[in-house]
Amino acid sequence: MDAKTAADPFAALHALGNATAHVDRIMAILEHIRLFEDFTRAEIEWLARYMRCYRADIGVEILREGEPGDCMLLLIEGSVEILKRGYQGLPQRLAVVGPGRTLGEMSLIDGEPRFASCITLAPTLFAVLDRDGLTRLIAEQPKTGIKLLMELVMLLNQRLRTVSGELLKCLDNQRLRIR
Amino acid sequence: MDAKTAADPFAALHALGNATAHVDRIMAILEHIRLFEDFTRAEIEWLARYMRCYRADIGVEILREGEPGDCMLLLIEGSVEILKRGYQGLPQRLAVVGPGRTLGEMSLIDGEPRFASCITLAPTLFAVLDRDGLTRLIAEQPKTGIKLLMELVMLLNQRLRTVSGELLKCLDNQRLRIR
Numbered sequence: 620m621d622a623k624t625a626a627d628p629f630a631a632l633h634a635l636g637n638a639t640a641h642v643d644r645i646m647a648i649l650e651h652i653r654l655f656e657d658f659t660r661a662e663i664e665w666l667a668r669y670m671r672c673y674r675a676d677i678g679v680e681i682l683r684e685g686e687p688g689d690c691m692l693l694l695i696e697g698s699v700e701i702l703k704r705g706y707q708g709l710p711q712r713l714a715v716v717g718p719g720r721t722l723g724e725m726s727l728i729d730g731e732p733r734f735a736s737c738i739t740l741a742p743t744l745f746a747v748l749d750r751d752g753l754t755r756l757i758a759e760q761p762k763t764g765i766k767l768l769m770e771l772v773m774l775l776n777q778r779l780r781t782v783s784g785e786l787l788k789c790l791d792n793q794r795l796r797i798r
Numbered sequence: 799m800d801a802k803t804a805a806d807p808f809a810a811l812h813a814l815g816n817a818t819a820h821v822d823r824i825m826a827i828l829e830h831i832r833l834f835e836d837f838t839r840a841e842i843e844w845l846a847r848y849m850r851c852y853r854a855d856i857g858v859e860i861l862r863e864g865e866p867g868d869c870m871l872l873l874i875e876g877s878v879e880i881l882k883r884g885y886q887g888l889p890q891r892l893a894v895v896g897p898g899r900t901l902g903e904m905s906l907i908d909g910e911p912r913f914a915s916c917i918t919l920a921p922t923l924f925a926v927l928d929r930d931g932l933t934r935l936i937a938e939q940p941k942t943g944i945k946l947l948m949e950l951v952m953l954l955n956q957r958l959r960t961v962s963g964e965l966l967k968c969l970d971n972q973r974l975r976i977r
Binding site for chain 2: 703705707724725728729731734757761764765768769771772773775776777778779780782783785786787789790791792793796
């Protein structure tokens with residue numbers, strides 16, 4: 620299960636095995652992990668078995684915009700800058716995020732290319748859940764799997780509300796400017 | 799289960815009972831229903847037991863922006879205009895949608911006020927899945943429930959990608975205009 624394959628996108632990083640050794644750290648930042656809202660320690664211990672942990676030094680690009688990907692990252696320690704290329708081709712900073720934030724859910728779900736790049740601003744510890752892990756979790760631990768799916772639905776939903784609101788505001792500004 | 803309560807937001811419409819009587823119609827438009835991708839007829843028959851059907855005449859506001867709501871609508875026949883108030887308070891048409899389109903998933907998921915209003919442009923038949931129905935489906939038919947959750951995740955995810963892309967384009971245009 621922990622055997623590295625050539626396809627491991629984090630092969631160059633320090634692999635720390637599955638996430639069960641880091642449950643205490645995850646519990647310590649639990650209130651900042653939107654995805655694990657309402658999860659018990661027992662459920663997080665279950666989840667951790669399906670996640671692998673890695674440590675990256677500062678300045679490492681842990682996700683690259685446009686590259687294929689089928690996994691989500693949960694930041695446990697450290698800091699990450701999210702960048703996306705603008706229409707001029709220049710990378711624009713979308714956000715700086717820290718422990719508790721999840722990254723890359725969209726590609727976990729649809730396997731489409733990464734929407735943005737993520738570069739560590741400090742030594743960073745993160746756990747990875749890939750499509751295969753999610754599928755096994757749902758098959759082997761349906762109750763926890765359903766809970767995770769529900770939380771993913773909630774998370775995406777809230778982002779969709781926020782981004783839709785921002786888009787309408789932006790379009791409205793554009794219209795006013797044109798008048 | 800079909801007893802109308804005072805809280806039924808569709809009490810003024812023609813209630814047609816649960817959706818099992820309309821499985822043939824749902825199957826006929828199946829290829830247009832993103833949410834039911836990969837569902838078998840048997841699974842749709844299961845789902846239909848947890849959905850209620852209604853018919854609305856032309857010009858009826860079936861969802862109202864800002865009002866509380868905890869259900870999703872699946873359009874089976876007819877046509878609906880989606881409107882949202884702009885910053886000037888004037889309603890703006892976001893889209894016109896037809897059979898196969900789902901409406902109101904966001905409020906089904908988070909119970910927050912409706913993001914937009916929906917007004918029928920033709921006599922419209924639709925099926926309703928509320929939070930209670932979703933919860934019972936997951937508890938009683940976990941396999942179908944998980945499939946529906948996965949499809950909801952996919953749907954929200956795709957919308958989030960689309961809207962995020964549009965927002966970045968709009969912000970980029972704004973920046974160019976300011977320069």
